[in-house]
Amino acid sequence: MLTRNDTGLPDPSSAIAGPVKPFIIAHISDLHTGSPFFVPNLMDRAIVEVNELAPEVVVITGDLTNDGFRQEYLLAKSYLDRIECPNVLVIPGNHDSRNVGYVHFEELFGPRSCHLYKDGISIIGVDSTEPDLDYGTIGRARYRWLEEKFAEPATLRIFLLHHHLLPVPGTGRERNMVYDAGDTLEVLQRTRVNLVLCGHKHVPYAWRLENLFVVNAGTVSSLRLRGNTRPCYNVVTIDGDVVTVVRKYPFHGSETIIEFSPSTLAFEKPTIHASKRDLGS
Numbered sequence: 001m002l003t004r005n006d007t008g009l010p011d012p013s014s015a016i017a018g019p020v021k022p023f024i025i026a027h028i029s030d031l032h033t034g035s036p037f038f039v040p041n042l043m044d045r046a047i048v049e050v051n052e053l054a055p056e057v058v059v060i061t062g063d064l065t066n067d068g069f070r071q072e073y074l075l076a077k078s079y080l081d082r083i084e085c086p087n088v089l090v091i092p093g094n095h096d097s098r099n100v101g102y103v104h105f106e107e108l109f110g111p112r113s114c115h116l117y118k119d120g121i122s123i124i125g126v127d128s129t130e131p132d133l134d135y136g137t138i139g140r141a142r143y144r145w146l147e148e149k150f151a152e153p154a155t156l157r158i159f160l161l162h163h164h165l166l167p168v169p170g171t172g173r174e175r176n177m178v179y180d181a182g183d184t185l186e187v188l189q190r191t192r193v194n195l196v197l198c199g200h201k202h203v204p205y206a207w208r209l210e211n212l213f214v215v216n217a218g219t220v221s222s223l224r225l226r227g228n229t230r231p232c233y234n235v236v237t238i239d240g241d242v243v244t245v246v247r248k249y250p251f252h253g254s255e256t257i258i259e260f261s262p263s264t265l266a267f268e269k270p271t272i273h274a275s276k277r278d279l280g281s
């Protein structure tokens with residue numbers, strides 16, 4: 001268990017006041033409304049659980065729909081409108097950009113990129129999709145914009161995108177990640193981003209890469225699953241210098257994915273290490 005007291009290391013953000021109480025972010029991804037694998041009951045339950053949690057922010061990292069159709073978007077919106085949180089950040093996924101679905105996204109959810117600054121925490125999300133393609137890209141044209149946005153003093157910087165920036169174990173052959181992942185990772189390191197939240201692969205996982213923690217969410221409400229993964233969403237709790245990411249299974253409890261200190265970069269991945277022990281490796 002990481003301690004929540006001072007780490008003894010200089011904190012470059014110490015002049016900025018962080019949240020005075022634990023700051024909770026519910027991270028939902030990959031609803032896939034309209035898919036034959038979409039399970040309304042799971043989505044209903046996840047919304048009830050998130051509302052009970054009363055997070056400061058809810059982020060939804062794409063694949064709201066399965067094919068970008070208007071009726072799928074309307075269904076997704078009918079669910080997301082029930083989230084009782086003043087700060088809901090939504091970005092599209094590759095499935096949402098099929099069939100020119102991004103026009104419905106803009107009409108129903110607004111701009112495809114977002115920025116929230118709250119209690120010293122800076123959160124920026126971008127649309128990493130390309131119309132009708134499954135791979136993702138951030139693009140050189142946005143590197144400077146990200147640098148400018150993240151230049152704002154903050155105790156924690158969080159970047160949202162749909163696609164994965166790093167390979168995720170247990171997802172089969174590697175494909176469809178962000179084409180400019182290397183350059184994007186360097187931009188995020190340079191801009192002192194602490195945490196990346198993404199979806200896409202439907203497998204929850206966490207990596208630390210140098211100063212950066214990259215955390216994937218699973219699919220919240222679909223049975224488009226790989227191996228033995230189950231529908232789930234993530235809850236990120238920022239409590240002083242400790243960030244904890246828990247994956248929650250609608251109806252069925254929770255497990256900690258990773259706990260880390262943004263200042264010392266110490267981390268623990270209890271669930272992942274426990275699974276490895278179970279496998280005897």
Ligand SMILES: [Fe+2]
Nearest residue numbers: 030063200201
């Ligand atoms: Fe998806």
Ligand SMILES: [Fe+2]
Nearest residue numbers: 063093094200
């Ligand atoms: Fe996706």
